[in-house]
Amino acid sequence: MRKFLILTLLLTALVTEVQCIPIYKRGEFSFKSTKVKNAGGEITHVKVGAYVGNKLIDEFTTELNGTPMETTVDQIGQIAEPDLNNDGFPDVTVYLGYYGSHPNDSYYEALIWDEEQSCFLQADGYKELAEPMIDDKTHLVYTNLRDGPEARVIDYYGWLRNKIVHLRSETVRIDDSNPVDFSGLLDFPCYRFNAKLDGRISVIIAFQVTDGNLVAGYIYYPKAKTPAPIMLLGNVYHKDDGDYYYLSEYQSDGIVTGEVMLKHQVVDGWDNKIEGTWTNPQTLKEMKLTDISFSREMPTWFTKSLLAPEDPGNIGREYSFRKWHLGAEEYMGGHITFRAAGKNKVHFECVNAAHGIAEGSSEANRPAVLHGNWFEYHDVNECNYSFYAAFFPRFVVLVNTTDNSTLECFGAGASFEGIYIKVKQ
DSSP, rough: GGTTOOOGGTTTTTSOOOSSSOOGGGGGEEEEEEEEETSSSSSSEEEEEEEEETTTEEEEEEESSSSSOOOGGGGTEEOOOOOOTSEEEEEEEEEEEEEESSSEEEEEEEEEETTTTEEEEEEEEGGGGOOOOOTTTOOOEEEEEEEEESSEEEEEEEEEEEEEEEEEEEEEEOOOOOOOTTTTTSSSSEEEEEETTTTTEEEEEEEEEEEEEEEEEEEEOOOSSOOOEEEEEEEEEETTTEEEEEEEEOOSSBEEEEEEEEEEEEETTTTEEEEEEEEEETOOOOEEEEEEEEEBBOOOTOOOOOTTTTOOOGGSSSSEEEETTTTTTTTEEEEEEEEEOOOOOEEEEEEEBBBOOEEEEEEEOOOOOOOOTTTOOOSTTTTOOOOOEEEEEEEEEEOSSOGGGGTTTTTTTTOOEEEEEEOOO
């Protein structure tokens, strides 16, 4: 769990550091494109030069997606400078032509301006999008494709530096005058798995994932007597053979009533190979997930993200979680309380008994200092134990920020670490 909330690790493992020397300002650049042809006179690539004055600073080459329609050949290489990632700096798009299979079959390359490095980065994945546009409301990149005669599918994309990231999909009936508003999902990727438990019980698992691998969403049993979404929280680990999701099913009082494990692997860039289980933590009865399908289209009951940062003035007084402990034959877990100690400051008291007992509190003259929705508190005890807390509207996540030697004061591998549900405002 520690891996998914340490802020300094969010991007460094996902991008390659780029050094651009010398440093120029964005407004100094101009661009020129050149069409590259093969021996038969067909355009195969487009080169774009980035200039400051008459000096070529960098050059980017893009291979076309195939053979474009002849009617668009003259326009290939046309350059525009929209702000694709909404960072306040113009980026660059390059027209790659129209390929004629569908009305939206026009494609573009993109160069993303990196203000930190003062250079352009060639976009990863943008040239595969059909007729990409920018949404005026969300400022996200989106595509809008017909799905038969009666509906259209809108796919929304965000940016992780220069990589295009698929966030969510929406299917809208053309004659629907009141479509569902999913803008409350924020800019986190969406994942939806429709499945059955042991081939019998229908279930929908839908969640979002942060850059730091925190997972938050719901599990829904549509054929239950009174169906309602049940909160799912946990984390994902990325390995060579796929993404592994470990999620707990939390009731509103913090009791964990199920454990979900999913393995999701994308084969050959498009085929989703998925397997998983649901386990009752009290009986250890395990049910295999079968008939699994994947999409990025959220159910109509999931329109608001659970991952919005909590307002520091709205932190609850009590948070807890309880999981069944087979040895003790009772629910055991964690409990943490907060009380205000001035603007953006809180005192806390924590007891976590999931793996032995870890307990401690802030010092009377040293409250925790909030930085937006998080704080890090050092030296809780004589072993110098420290932890990080991140607040969201319905829960708080505690993560150890010191090594295992600092757990010696608690013993039995205990710590504050865990996801605690807000039980008292």
